[in-house]
Amino acid sequence: MDTTAIDRTAMDRTAMDRTAFLFPGQGSQRVGMGLHLLQERPDLLDLYYRPADEILSLPLSTLCWEGPVEALRDTAVTQPAVFLTSLATLEVLRGRGAAPDVVAGHSLGEYTALVAADVLDWTDALRLVRRRGELMSAVNESVPGSMAAVIGLDLATVEEICAEVTRECGQVVEVANDNEPAQAVVSGQAGAVARVREEAERRGATKAVALDVGAPFHCSLMAGIEKEFAEELSRVTFRDPRVPFVSGVTADRVTTAGEAVDCLRRQLAGRVRWTGTVRRVAAEGVGRFVEVGPGRVLGGLCRRITPEVPVRATNDERRLAQVLEDFDGPASDENRGRAGTAA
Known part of the structure; x- marks a missing residue:
C-alpha cells in the first residue's frame, strides 16, 4: 500500500x-x-x-x-x-x-x-x-488629499514614482495599499497624486484611476x-x-x-x-x-x-x-x- x-x-x-x-x-x-x-x-x-x-x-x-x-x-x-x-x-x-x-x-x-x-x-x-x-x-479637511489605483506596474516601480514626485513637488504621496502584484494604491496630497497618475501612465501602467474616497488613507x-x-x-x-x-x-x-x-x-x-x-x-x-x-x-x-x-x-x-x-x-x-x- x-x-x-x-x-x-x-x-x-x-x-x-x-x-x-x-x-x-x-x-x-x-x-x-x-x-x-x-x-x-x-x-x-x-x-x-x-x-x-x-x-x-x-x-x-x-x-x-x-x-x-x-x-x-x-x-x-x-x-x-x-x-x-x-x-x-x-x-x-x-x-x-x-x-x-x-x-x-x-x-x-x-x-x-x-x-x-x-x-x-x-x-x-x-x-x-x-x-x-x-x-x-x-x-x-485640514490637508485635502486623494488616492489613486495604479494598475499594471509592479510595486517597486510605483514606489520609485512616488519618491520622484515627492522630490520634485515637495508634497506627500506614498504607496498606501499593495493590493496585488500588479495593483498598488497611492495616497497623499491631491496634486502629488495627480502627478503620480500621469507618470505611471507614461511608464506603461494599464491605467491609473482616482478613487472615490473621503481622505488620503494609509499615508503619513x-x-x-x-x-x-x-x-x-x-x-x-x-x-x-x-x-x-x-x-x-x-x-x-x-x-x-x-x-x-x-x-x-x-x-x-x-x-x-x-x-x-x-x-x-x-x-x-x-x-x-x-x-x-x-x-x-x-x-x-x-x-x-x-x-x-x-x-x-x-x-x-x-x-x-x-x-x-x-x-x-x-x-x-x-x-x-x-x-x-x-x-
Whole structure:
C-alpha cells in the first residue's frame, strides 16, 4: 500500500476543509447592502441593526439599505456601514455552522476580523470604527488629499514614482495599499497624486484611476491622529485571538491582544500589505477564501494573488446561498448570536 499517497490525500482533504474569512474595507459599500441578509435572518434587525443605530445615534441601518449614495461616501458613515454589513454576514454564516479557520481584513475590515477572532466585542468595534472614520475625515479637511489605483506596474516601480514626485513637488504621496502584484494604491496630497497618475501612465501602467474616497488613507498625512486614536483604543478591552488572525499591517499572525492594539494604531498611516497578507493566510493551509461582507473586491484581488485557492462571495442572495450550501451546516441556537458575544 502506498502510504505516501494516503498521507497526501489526507493533507489535501484537510486543506480543502480549512476556510479563511476575509473582510472588506472602504470602497465595498453600496446602497441596499445587507438587505438580502434579513431575508435569511430577520432577527438581525434586533440583534445588530437597531442596537447599532442606538449606539451611534445614527440611522445607520437606513443608510445601508436606502442611502442616499452621497451619505455613504462620508468616511464617518461608510466605515461603520461596511463594518455592520460584514458583521451581519458573519452572523448568518455562523448561524448555519460555518466557522473560519483563519481570518483577515483589508484595512477597515480588520475590525470585523477581530470580532470574528473574539479579540473585540462588536459594540466596541463599532464605536472604534465610527471614531476612526471621523478622525480620518478631519484630516482631509485640514490637508485635502486623494488616492489613486495604479494598475499594471509592479510595486517597486510605483514606489520609485512616488519618491520622484515627492522630490520634485515637495508634497506627500506614498504607496498606501499593495493590493496585488500588479495593483498598488497611492495616497497623499491631491496634486502629488495627480502627478503620480500621469507618470505611471507614461511608464506603461494599464491605467491609473482616482478613487472615490473621503481622505488620503494609509499615508503619513494620517500620522497626526495616531495619538488620539491610541487613546480611544486604550479604553477598549482586547483579548488574545481565539481564531488565527493575520494582520494587513504586518502580513503576519497576531497572537496577543497587545499586538492587535498596535496593528490598529499603526494601520492609520501604515501601508495595507494585502498581497503578503493573502499569501500568509494561504500558507495556513486553507482550501477556500470567503469574502464576508459587501462587494467582491477582495475576491478579485485574491484570484490574482493566489489563483489556486477558490474564492466565494456573500454580497447577494445567490452567492450567499452558494456559500451556505458549501458548508451545509444546519442553523442552531448555539451558533446564533456568537458574533455579538465574547464567546
